[in-house]
Structure formats: structure tokens, C-alpha cells
Amino acid sequence: MLSRTADHLYWMSRYLERAANLARMIDAHQRLALLPRQPEAVLQGWHATLISLGMDSAYEARYGAVTPRNAFNFLAFDRDHPGSLLQCLRSARENARAVRGTITSDMWETLNETYLDSASFNTSMPESARGDFLEWVKYRAHLTRGITSGTLLRDEASHFTHIGTFLERADNTTRMLEARWRDPGGRGERLLEDASEWAVLLRAMSAFEVYRRLYRDSVTPLRVTQMLLMRQDLPQGVHRCLAELQANLAAVANEQSAETLRRVGELHAQFQFGRFEELCAEGVTTFLDRFQGRLRDLGGRIANDFLVPSGTY
Amino acid sequence: MPVPYDEMLDPAGAPRAHCRPYYGWLREQPAEQLARKRTEADALFHRLGITFAVYGENEGTERLIPFDIVPRILPAHEWQRLEAGLKQRVRALNAFLADVYHEQRILKARLVPPEQILCNPQYRPEMQGVRLPGGIYSHIAGVDVVRDHDGNFCVLEDNLRVPSGVSYMLENRRMMMRLFPELFARNAVEPVEHYPDVLHENLKSVAPAGATDPTVVLLTPGAYNSAYFEHAFLAQQMGIELVEGQDLFVRDAALYMRTTRGPERVDVVYRRIDDDFLDPLTFRADSTLGVPGLLTAYRAGHVSIANAIGTGIADDKSIYPYVPDMVRFYLDEEPLLNNVPTWVLRREKEREHVLAHLPDLVVKEVHGAGGYGMLIGPAASRAQIEEFRGRIHAHPERYIAQPTLALSTSPTLVAQGLAPRHIDLRPFVLSGREVTVVPGGLTRVALTEGSLVVNSSQGGGTKDTWVLGPDWSQARDETL
Incomplete structure (x- = not known):
């Protein structure tokens, strides 16, 4: 496969995954707004999300102080920030357009239609329709993933699509956790409130029923974190994402990718054989930060080994 | 100007014999139904992404080439004559190119003045003496054909470099089948969908000797080119890689593409970028679209390029008047397809x-393309005519002139309902082991009333082109 084609497939799936998870993060705030919380805590919650996404300074430059409506508009609709939800949908489509001959026409038409229909959503949307918008984004992502799994040949194209999806999902799951841990409302002292706030995160990630089945116990920050990091069988979980990443990278291995494979294997092993308590011994957010750094390293190495090879030719 | 020939209706307004079944059906369709089908077609084209991206000021706008749902219909016997003429013409043009870049017999015979060739910017001295597989230069030719007021076909222009539009021929047919399946059961329309297969076979057949299972790629300028949809579409239909210049490199006079598993050899390049941009080491040094060293690999015979470099010398407007002579010279046949009568302004009498007749004529700059650099006498102001007069006096060799043609018309669905609009036809002639024309081509239509400019860059639209099967024509002859 052409390296450039692999590059577009990888970014197509990363942007799509990012759009879906961004919808979930915003959705969590919509749900939190229904809980009896201090106005102060609501604003701090949005701020925590902006920080964990690395989009806080861009927000401040644009809007100044945090308000729920501006934060929603920025994360969902901002046409000038490449990290906004609409821009992610657009980037997914632009990458798909560059490889429309490699993906199936069903995939292309779905991504294209998502992009065309997204033009009707903007900052003038009334409050009441905003939840439907987030649902729509999740639905389009589900649809696209379904069509991909139902029609795309299981060759390199499929591997690079998966590599993008799982690298992005591992990253996004840790950011959703990080945002909750950074939210001063969620310090674990006020158990009752915490329980409902962490339940909101689970619901936003479509993982609440799974939690009940696995734990049959009250919702606590540490249990939720452990589940989202360590469960090998949870599709949204970091452990699962690393297993998929490792398998797909092994399937496309080439002459220069040995070190990348070693590093992803090493990272995977932490989750496979490590103890949750030891991984987070220096604090959950410290661990999450360090982990995101290692994902960035992997992303850079994947680009060098497969996507934009230079020098060696 | 004489009354134009209408392709569907005779001068009395009755449908021509081969159009009767379609026209009968068309008359039964309520206006709202046709309008709804047209809206449906637009929505489908958008969803399929068969659009021009317009980047810049108005973020995210994408344009469609307007599609008309009324087809242009050709009966079998007319098509057979046209097809034979097209094949003959392209054979002669390829023979001319091979001759120009080798023996130059036609120059020695004084049929074409040598300076017309050797001093022409379209002549590529780099190609002199280079041997090409099969001796083919223009593997894909798009020959623009119009019909005069008597209904005779004549050639307006040969496009032998990187002719485009074939994806619209294919997508227009798919769209018609989706919108009006019942019509295809009633009319025996010759299929066109095998075009990509024929093209792929032809491209493989011209691979360098020794390439047993040749790798063919399609070279595009990239996703922001206005014809990108067509490039992606053809690559997908042929099952070949769609590459950009940055994906290719030359090592030891051989061409490779960069893949996730390392370099992979490329044997044939179906290029959709102009000669000037192909190799910055030989042509335009500032080109980032091409591949440094490609010409070296090409001249060494290690890679084939379709169309060949240097084909522009045969479709240049200054060479066009000589094409009928080429048919006689190389094939020893009389041309089956005529040129539009053309005056060569280099010749004093002409x-x-x-x-003396500028207000009645069309004057074309010999190196212009896409409807630019052109004077349409009847539509021009006095000042424009005088401006051209001055330009002709200064550089007569840069111009040719033709009568203003009454291009044929076809009923077309416009805002006011069905109305005649001028059309042309671009059939695609493929040369490999043999010369093939898929029945039909791209019909372009000038949507503005009275306009003769069909170019999509200037507001033209397209129609599906039907060639009816011979069986149907026979049945028709029996019933008549």
C-alpha cells in the first residue's frame, strides 16, 4: 500500500474517533448540568475538560472566561480550531476523499454525507436541540464503523484504519478520565456526589451497564478508573486498545518497525501484567499524563516507519 | 446563421424515428415528476461527491457540473459511421506522432511546413528517436465532434494530451439507470461500463518489454485538482494505485512508489498532469507535482507513460488543418470524418x-484552450473585433478561423421546461493492441439559451449519451 494512502486512512479514522469521543465528553457536561451542583463547580468542570484536551489557551484567546455555552460552541462548532467536533468531521472526510479509491464507496458516501449534513449545525442551535446533535455524531460514528467492519477488505487498509482508531481511543479515554480527576467536584471525599458524577462519565461512555455487571457495587472513582484502564475485554478500555494496536502493528510490520513494535508491546505489558495500584502509585493524573506522552511517542514512530517514510529511500 | 439540426425532433417538430419510443415516454411525464427527478439527481451527485471543490472564500462550497436528465440519442447506423471515422483519425494522428519523432517523412514530403513542427512549443525534442511500445503516443484521445446544420458530424478539436470527462460519461449513465430504470428496458442502449477494463488492458499492453505482470498507476496532481474525482474514480474502477508525484521516485533509471513495505516497481504511468509538470529536472523546475528523473527512466524504456510526452504537437490548433491530409498520407484512405472548414491565417489569401469577414467568423488562438483566447464574431463588439484585427496583423501565424457553426441542439430541461440547447460530443478513443471506442461519449450542453460554449469551466452541463443497439434499429426498419 502507498505510504500516503496509509497516512490518510490512519488520520481518517483518528479524526472520526476523536469526533465521537468529543461528543461524549460534551455529553457528559450536558448530563452533569442536570445534577444539583454549585455554578462554580460547573465552570470548573468545563475548564478541566478544556485543559485535558489541551484546548484551554485557545479557548481563552477566543472567549476569555469559561461559560457553558461558549465552551460548548467552541468544542463543537468552532471552524477556526482544528480540534473542534465539526472540524474533526471535516478532516475525517478530507482524508477519506484523498483515498476514496481505496475505501469502499459505502464508506466514502457515509463520511461524505456526515460532513455535508454537519453544515446544518452551528452556534445558533437552540439548547433543546443540542443533545440531539451529540447523539447524531455518535450515531454517524457507529454507522461508519459498522460499514467499515462490514465492507472493508481485511488487508493493510483495514490495519491502518484500526491503528488510527485504537491509538486515538486509548488517548481519548485517558483524557476523559483526566478531565474527571481534574474536576474539583470529583476529589473522592464527597462520596455520594462523586458517585453520581462518575456515573455520568460511565453513561457518556456507554459503559454504565457494563460497570454494573462487572462490579455489582457502588460507583467509585478508583473502580471506574481501574475498569477503563485495565479491563482487557472492554472496547473503550485502554488495555483493549493497546492489544488491538499491537496486533495491527504486527500485521503491517516492515524492515524498520521493530523498535516501534517493541515499545507498543512494552506498553501493552504494563496493562496486561501490571498492578493498577502500582501504576497509579504517584497519582492517577500523573500516570495519565505520562501515558499520553508515550502514546505521542508511538504516534510519531508510526508516522516515521510507515506513513511518511523519508531518507531511507 | 442556418437553422440548427435538432437531434431529437425533425424540422416539423415530430420525433426522429430512433427517438420515438423515448419521446413518447417523455411526453407522458408530468412536469413535476421531471423536476423531482432532477432534484434527486443533484442530491445523489452531492452525496456521491461527484463535485468540484471550490476552496477559498466560501468555505466548504462544492459545485456540481449540471446534469440534464434528457439523454442525447444516436441510432446505430449513425454511430457506426462516426466510430469508423474516429478510429481512422486517431490511427492517423498516432502515425503522425511516431513519424514526427522519428523519420519525419511528412516534413520531407512537404505536406506540413517543417517550421510549423520544429518551432512549435508543443514539439518536444527530448522525444526525438525515443521508441515507445506499440509505437502508440496518444493512448487515450478525446475527439470533440459537432454536427452542422445538415446533421453531418465534423471534428472541432482533437484532445491528445490528458483529455478528461470520461467519468461523467460513466456516472451519467449510472445516474440515468438509477433514476429511470424503465427506460432501459424499453430502449436497447449500448453499455459503456466496460471502459475502465478496456483502458486497463490497453495500459498493461504498452508496458515495457519484460514486465510480466505490469504495475499500472494513475498519477494525479492531488485532491485539490478540479478533475480529482475523475482520477480517483478511474483508479478505483481499474483497481490501480492513485499516486501523487511525492509517492514516486526514480532510482537507477527505474520508477518506484513508496509503500508501507518499501519501494515497489512501477511499469506504466497513466498520467493526468501536463508534460510541463512531469519532471522538474527536464521541464518546469518549479513543479512539485512531478517526479525528478522520470524522463530518464522513460527514455531508457524502463517505464511507459500514457499519454506519451509530446502529443501536444498533434492536437495543436495550427496542426489541426492538416489532419485530413495525414489520413491520406499515412493510411492511404479518404477521411471518413471531416474537419470544420478552417482558414489558416498564416496563408495570405485565407x-x-x-x-474581410471577421464579424461572421470564429477566430481561435492556436495555443488557446478551454474556450479562452477566442473571438466569436457574431457575439463580439466592434471594439473586440478591431482588437483581434490588430492581433492578427501582428502575428497571423498565431490564429486560425472557422465559420460560426450552427451546433446541433437537443431538448434540455431548463427552468421554463423543455427547450433546445446546443450540444457537442466527446467520444473517447482508446489505442492499445487495437483501437476501441466505447459507444457514446460525453455530451456537453450549453445551458444558456443561444450559447455555443459548452465548456464546463464556462457554465456548460452534461447529458447521458445513448447509442442504440443495431437490433433495435433493424426492428425499426421493419416497422417503417
Whole structure:
């Protein structure tokens, strides 16, 4: 496969995954707004999300102080920030357009239609329709993933699509956790409130029923974190994402990718054989930060080994 | 100007014999139904992404080439004559190119003045003496054909470099089948969908000797080119890689593409970028679209390029008047397809005639393309005509002139309902082991009333082109 084609497939799936998870993060705030919380805590919650996404300074430059409506508009609709939800949908489509001959026409038409229909959503949307918008984004992502799994040949194209999806999902799951841990409302002292706030995160990630089945116990920050990091069988979980990443990278291995494979294997092993308590011994957010750094390293190495090879030719 | 020939209706307004079944059906369709089908077609084209991206000021706008739901219909016997003429013409043009870049017999015979060739910017001295597989230069030719007021076909222009539009021929047919399946059961329309297969076979057949299972790629300028949809579409239909210049590199006079598993050899390049941009080491040094060293690999015979470099010398407007002579010279046959009558302004007598009749004529710059650099006498102001007169006096060799043609018309669905609009036809002639024309081509239509400019860059639209099967024509002859 052409390296450039692999590059577009990888970014197509990363942007799509990012759009879906961004919808979930915003959705969590919509749900939190229904809980009896201090106005102060609501604003701090949005701020925590902006920080964990690395989009806080861009927000401040644009809007100044945090308000729920501006934060929603920025994360969902901002046409000038490449990290906004609409821009992610657009980037997914632009990458798909560059490889429309490699993906199936069903995939292309779905991504294209998502992009065309997204033009009707903007900052003038009334409050009441905003939840439907987030649902729509999740639905389009589900649809696209379904069509991909139902029609795309299981060759390199499929591997690079998966590599993008799982690298992005591992990253996004840790950011959703990080945002909750950074939210001063969620310090674990006020158990009752915490329980409902962490339940909101689970619901936003479509993982609440799974939690009940696995734990049959009250919702606590540490249990939720452990589940989202360590469960090998949870599709949204970091452990699962690393297993998929490792398998797909092994399937496309080439002459220069040995070190990348070693590093992803090493990272995977932490989750496979490590103890949750030891991984987070220096604090959950410290661990999450360090982990995101290692994902960035992997992303850079994947680009060098497969996507934009230079020098060696 | 004479009354134009209408392709569907005779001068009395009755449908021509081969159009009767379609026209009968068309008359039964309520206006709202047709309008709804047209809206449906637009929505489908958008969803399929068969659009021009317009980047810049108005973020995210994408344009469609307007599609008309009324087809242009050709009966079998007319098509057979046209097809034979097209094949003959392209054979002669390829023979001319091979001759120009080798023996130059036609120059020695004084049929074409040598300076017309050797001093022409389209002549590529780099190609002199280079041997090409099969001796083919223009593997894909798009020959623009119009019909005069008597309904005779004549050639307006040969496009031998990187002709485009074939994806619209294919997508228009798919769209018609989706919108009006019942019509295809009633009319025996010759299929066109095998075009990509024929093209792929032809491209493989011209691979360098020794490439047993040749790798063919399609070279595109990239996703922001206005014809990108067509490039992606053809690559997908042929099952070949769609590459950009940055994906390719030359090592030891051989061409490779960069893949996730390392370099992979490329044998044939179906290029959709102009000669000037192909190799910055030989042509335009500032080109980032091409591949440094490609010409070296090409000249060494290690890679084939379709169309060949240097084909522009045969479709240049200054060479066009000589094509009928080429047919006689190389094939020893009489041309089956005529040129549009053309005055060559380099010749004094013809120039005098043209200068005396400028308001009635069309004057074309020999190196212009896409409807630019052109004077349409009847539509021009006095000042424009005088401006051209001055330009012709200064550089007569840069111009040719033709009568203003009454291009044929076809009923077309416009805002006011069905109305005649001028059309042309671009059939695609493929040369490999043999010369093939898929029945039909791209019909372009000038949507503005009275306009003769069909180019999509200037607001033209397209129609599906039907060639009816011979069986149907026979049945028709029996019933008549």
C-alpha cells in the first residue's frame, strides 16, 4: 500500500474517533448540568475538560472566561480550531476523499454525507436541540464503523484504519478520565456526589451497564478508573486498545518497525501484567499524563516507519 | 446563421424515428415528476461527491457540473459511421506522432511546413528517436465532434494530451439507470461500463518489454485538482494505485512508489498532469507535482507513460488543418470524418478573406484552450473585433478561423421546461493492441439559451449519451 494512502486512512479514522469521543465528553457536561451542583463547580468542570484536551489557551484567546455555552460552541462548532467536533468531521472526510479509491464507496458516501449534513449545525442551535446533535455524531460514528467492519477488505487498509482508531481511543479515554480527576467536584471525599458524577462519565461512555455487571457495587472513582484502564475485554478500555494496536502493528510490520513494535508491546505489558495500584502509585493524573506522552511517542514512530517514510529511500 | 439540426425532433417538430419510443415516454411525464427527478439527481451527485471543490472564500462550497436528465440519442447506423471515422483519425494522428519523432517523412514530403513542427512549443525534442511500445503516443484521445446544420458530424478539436470527462460519461449513465430504470428496458442502449477494463488492458499492453505482470498507476496532481474525482474514480474502477508525484521516485533509471513495505516497481504511468509538470529536472523546475528523473527512466524504456510526452504537437490548433491530409498520407484512405472548414491565417489569401469577414467568423488562438483566447464574431463588439484585427496583423501565424457553426441542439430541461440547447460530443478513443471506442461519449450542453460554449469551466452541463443497439434499429426498419 502507498505510504500516503496509509497516512490518510490512519488520520481518517483518528479524526472520526476523536469526533465521537468529543461528543461524549460534551455529553457528559450536558448530563452533569442536570445534577444539583454549585455554578462554580460547573465552570470548573468545563475548564478541566478544556485543559485535558489541551484546548484551554485557545479557548481563552477566543472567549476569555469559561461559560457553558461558549465552551460548548467552541468544542463543537468552532471552524477556526482544528480540534473542534465539526472540524474533526471535516478532516475525517478530507482524508477519506484523498483515498476514496481505496475505501469502499459505502464508506466514502457515509463520511461524505456526515460532513455535508454537519453544515446544518452551528452556534445558533437552540439548547433543546443540542443533545440531539451529540447523539447524531455518535450515531454517524457507529454507522461508519459498522460499514467499515462490514465492507472493508481485511488487508493493510483495514490495519491502518484500526491503528488510527485504537491509538486515538486509548488517548481519548485517558483524557476523559483526566478531565474527571481534574474536576474539583470529583476529589473522592464527597462520596455520594462523586458517585453520581462518575456515573455520568460511565453513561457518556456507554459503559454504565457494563460497570454494573462487572462490579455489582457502588460507583467509585478508583473502580471506574481501574475498569477503563485495565479491563482487557472492554472496547473503550485502554488495555483493549493497546492489544488491538499491537496486533495491527504486527500485521503491517516492515524492515524498520521493530523498535516501534517493541515499545507498543512494552506498553501493552504494563496493562496486561501490571498492578493498577502500582501504576497509579504517584497519582492517577500523573500516570495519565505520562501515558499520553508515550502514546505521542508511538504516534510519531508510526508516522516515521510507515506513513511518511523519508531518507531511507 | 442556418437553422440548427435538432437531434431529437425533425424540422416539423415530430420525433426522429430512433427517438420515438423515448419521446413518447417523455411526453407522458408530468412536469413535476421531471423536476423531482432532477432534484434527486443533484442530491445523489452531492452525496456521491461527484463535485468540484471550490476552496477559498466560501468555505466548504462544492459545485456540481449540471446534469440534464434528457439523454442525447444516436441510432446505430449513425454511430457506426462516426466510430469508423474516429478510429481512422486517431490511427492517423498516432502515425503522425511516431513519424514526427522519428523519420519525419511528412516534413520531407512537404505536406506540413517543417517550421510549423520544429518551432512549435508543443514539439518536444527530448522525444526525438525515443521508441515507445506499440509505437502508440496518444493512448487515450478525446475527439470533440459537432454536427452542422445538415446533421453531418465534423471534428472541432482533437484532445491528445490528458483529455478528461470520461467519468461523467460513466456516472451519467449510472445516474440515468438509477433514476429511470424503465427506460432501459424499453430502449436497447449500448453499455459503456466496460471502459475502465478496456483502458486497463490497453495500459498493461504498452508496458515495457519484460514486465510480466505490469504495475499500472494513475498519477494525479492531488485532491485539490478540479478533475480529482475523475482520477480517483478511474483508479478505483481499474483497481490501480492513485499516486501523487511525492509517492514516486526514480532510482537507477527505474520508477518506484513508496509503500508501507518499501519501494515497489512501477511499469506504466497513466498520467493526468501536463508534460510541463512531469519532471522538474527536464521541464518546469518549479513543479512539485512531478517526479525528478522520470524522463530518464522513460527514455531508457524502463517505464511507459500514457499519454506519451509530446502529443501536444498533434492536437495543436495550427496542426489541426492538416489532419485530413495525414489520413491520406499515412493510411492511404479518404477521411471518413471531416474537419470544420478552417482558414489558416498564416496563408495570405485565407487571411484576407477572414479579415474581410471577421464579424461572421470564429477566430481561435492556436495555443488557446478551454474556450479562452477566442473571438466569436457574431457575439463580439466592434471594439473586440478591431482588437483581434490588430492581433492578427501582428502575428497571423498565431490564429486560425472557422465559420460560426450552427451546433446541433437537443431538448434540455431548463427552468421554463423543455427547450433546445446546443450540444457537442466527446467520444473517447482508446489505442492499445487495437483501437476501441466505447459507444457514446460525453455530451456537453450549453445551458444558456443561444450559447455555443459548452465548456464546463464556462457554465456548460452534461447529458447521458445513448447509442442504440443495431437490433433495435433493424426492428425499426421493419416497422417503417
